[in-house]
Amino acid sequence: MAENYRKIPDQDLLAGLKSSGRERRDYEEILYKKYINLIWSRPRKYKLTEEEARQAYNDAIMGFLRQIDNEKFRGESSVYTYLKSIFIRKCIDIFRSGPTIDIYEESIEDNLHLPDSSVNLLKSLVSRDELENAMKLLAKLGEKCKELLLLSAEGFKMAEIAQMMGFKNPDSAYSNKHQCKKKLKELFKTSSSY
Amino acid sequence: MNENIYEIVEAYLSNTLSEKERNEFERQLSEDPAFQKEVKPILASELALKAEVNSQRRERFNQWFEDAEQEGLNKAPAISRRIIPFALIGSIAAALIFLLLSFWPSSQMDSPEKLYADNFAPYYPPETRGGQPIDSIRKMAHVLLLQNNYEEGIPKMELVIASEDLTAEELLEEELYLASAYLDSKKPEKALDLLQNQDGNSLTSKWYQALAHLSLGDWESAKPLLEELKQKEVPYYGERAAKILGGQ
Numbered sequence: 001m002a003e004n005y006r007k008i009p010d011q012d013l014l015a016g017l018k019s020s021g022r023e024r025r026d027y028e029e030i031l032y033k034k035y036i037n038l039i040w041s042r043p044r045k046y047k048l049t050e051e052e053a054r055q056a057y058n059d060a061i062m063g064f065l066r067q068i069d070n071e072k073f074r075g076e077s078s079v080y081t082y083l084k085s086i087f088i089r090k091c092i093d094i095f096r097s098g099p100t101i102d103i104y105e106e107s108i109e110d111n112l113h114l115p116d117s118s119v120n121l122l123k124s125l126v127s128r129d130e131l132e133n134a135m136k137l138l139a140k141l142g143e144k145c146k147e148l149l150l151l152s153a154e155g156f157k158m159a160e161i162a163q164m165m166g167f168k169n170p171d172s173a174y175s176n177k178h179q180c181k182k183k184l185k186e187l188f189k190t191s192s193s194y
Numbered sequence: 195m196n197e198n199i200y201e202i203v204e205a206y207l208s209n210t211l212s213e214k215e216r217n218e219f220e221r222q223l224s225e226d227p228a229f230q231k232e233v234k235p236i237l238a239s240e241l242a243l244k245a246e247v248n249s250q251r252r253e254r255f256n257q258w259f260e261d262a263e264q265e266g267l268n269k270a271p272a273i274s275r276r277i278i279p280f281a282l283i284g285s286i287a288a289a290l291i292f293l294l295l296s297f298w299p300s301s302q303m304d305s306p307e308k309l310y311a312d313n314f315a316p317y318y319p320p321e322t323r324g325g326q327p328i329d330s331i332r333k334m335a336h337v338l339l340l341q342n343n344y345e346e347g348i349p350k351m352e353l354v355i356a357s358e359d360l361t362a363e364e365l366l367e368e369e370l371y372l373a374s375a376y377l378d379s380k381k382p383e384k385a386l387d388l389l390q391n392q393d394g395n396s397l398t399s400k401w402y403q404a405l406a407h408l409s410l411g412d413w414e415s416a417k418p419l420l421e422e423l424k425q426k427e428v429p430y431y432g433e434r435a436a437k438i439l440g441g442q
Contacts, residue, residue, distance in 0.1 A: 028251070032258045033265075043315070045430050058255045062248065076344050076379045078311070085316045085342060085378070101252075107245040113209050121220055125230070126238045134235075134242035150250065153243035181200045181236070188235035 005034045010079045017068050020155040032061055035080060038087050046095035053091065055099045060087040062106070070113040103135075104128045137187045145180035152177055203236045306416065309438050310408035316342070317374035317402065332368075339371055344379040351375065366392060366399075373402050382409040397423060401431040 008030055016027030038060075042053045063086045067073040073082065111119055126134075138146055144165070151161050158170035158177075167173040205211050206219055222229045304312075319336035332354045338347030351372045354360070360368060369392055376385035386406040389399050400419045407416035423435040 025254075028254075029258055032255060033262050036259070036262050041312075043430070044433070054259065058252055061255065062251070065251075072341070074343075074345065077342065080311060081314060081378060082342060084314075085318075088315050089318075103245045103248070106248055107241045110241075110244045110248070111207060114207070118206075118216065118220065121223065122237065122241075125223070125234055126241055130234075130238050131241050131245065134238040135245060137239075138242055138246055149243055150246055153240070154247045154250075178200065181239070184239045185235050188239065 005030050008034065010075075013079060014068070014073075014075070017065065021157055021160045024155060028061075028065065031064070031079075035083055038084060042091055043088060046091050048091055048094060052094050052099050056087060056090040056094050059090040059093075059101075063090070066109060069110070104131050107131060133191060134188070137184065137191060140187060141180065141184055145176075145183060148173070148177055149180050149184070199233065200236060203233060203240060207237075207240055304441060306408040306411045306413045309441075310405055313434055313438065314377060314405050314409075316378050317370050317398070319368075319371045336371070339375050342378070344375050348372065348375050348379065362393065366396060370396075370398060370402065373399075373406075377402065377406060377409060380409075382406040386410075397426065397428045397431065401428075401435070404435070 013027060013031060013034070016023060017031065018024075019027070036057070039050070039053045039057045042048055042056070048056065060083060064073070064079075064083050067082075077085075108119065108123060111122060114122070138149075141149070148161060148165060151164070152158075156164075158173045161167070161177075162170050162173040165173065167176065202211075202219065206216065209216075211219065223233060224230075316339075319339055331350055335347055335350035335354050338344075338350060341347075351368065355365065355368055355372060369388055373385040373388050376382070376388065383406075386403060389395075389403045389406065392399055401423060404416040404419040404423070407413070407419070417439070420435040420439055423431045424439060426432060428435075
């Protein structure tokens with residue numbers, strides 16, 4: 001199995017990454033493992049530790065997946081070349097600013113497929129504090145609701161969710177998702193931040 | 195309140211609303227405080243869910259990293275040195291040397307194309323700082339190249355170079371950005387043509403010329419350039435050149 005990761009051509013890898021649910025997760029794993037040696041071939045001039053290089057690699061994979069989701073990767077270069085260029089830039093970022101993850105910026109960047117004006121509107125409506133508060137409220141939602149909403153947010157289809165979580169059918173999963181969203185909204189309304 | 199608001203927000207964030215629907219949704223959000231009060235928590239919760247998905251994804255990365263170590267996919271050199279006894283290392287080394295001498299050079303040489311793929315990293319222009327206006331075609335070309343958007347970036351960079359507004363030093367630098375973009379978009383002949391005709395031939399330019407030759411499968415032309423970089427101990431490129439030459 002291990003060696004098979006390296007034999008998967010770019011075309012198949014990209015098709016898998018554009019799918020959803022379980023298949024997408026499998027291809028994320030293939031992508032991650034296929035190019036993992038980038039961690040050890042990091043540019044020496046930035047003097048990153050292995051742990052820092054590992055974070056740069058994780059950031060690069062996140063960035064690459066975002067480019068796929070936002071349809072910014074045009075296939076003009078190979079996956080390896082493209083990923084390596086992102087990885088080097090992430091190494092430079094960590095060299096300059098240290099290993100930090102900005103959850104707020106990441107969640108905004110997840111929406112860069114929207115026009116600039118919509119991204120700006122989103123930023124003006126939801127502040128950093130409000131996002132952090134929203135994340136805390138998710139924890140109060142209950143395990144089943146949280147899992148259902150997270151699977152849906154990750155792109156799993158209702159049929160898959162129904163099968164994974166033991167709902168009778170996709171409609172039942174959908175109806176539960178709706179209830180969970182309402183419950184989350186009510187939590188916001190009773191939260192002091194709103 | 196519209197019961198479908200959750201679906202509308204999902205459609206808005208996934209950009210599947212029509213332009214007219216999106217504009218109407220944003221107009222209401224900006225002008226109607228009651229609507230904003232209802233929608234803002236839903237938007238915040240959608241962003242929070244995405245952030246949580248990202249966080250879970252990072253946790254899976256850590257698991258895959260551990261798996262990769264178990265599967266022997268990665269090459270962490272230090273661990274094996276600690277674990278394997280010296281005698282065993284000696285035996286393995288002797289066996290490897292024997293195998294290397296038996297098969298060298300026919301089976302162990304990397305192809306020039308592989309050497310290119312292993313060593314190429316784009317020569318990026320400086321980043322435009324956040325908030326700084328993109329007020330010239332030159333800055334716009336830089337931004338596009340930084341995004342690896344070569345389809346739009348290359349023609350703009352060609353225009354920048356054709357203009358007569360650059361100092362000699364600036365011209366050399368801009369040509370390097372363009373050559374790197376040519377290489378990364380699989381046009382090594384154009385990169386080579388540009389770099390070989392530069393007015394002044396920097397060591398960075400020689401590194402990218404060597405890579406262009408490797409990309410074309412021409413080891414003989416790449417070799418003298420790599421040897422020069424190695425001999426002059428050019429930072430970074432000299433090290434890479436020595437590594438490439440050492441492997442051949």
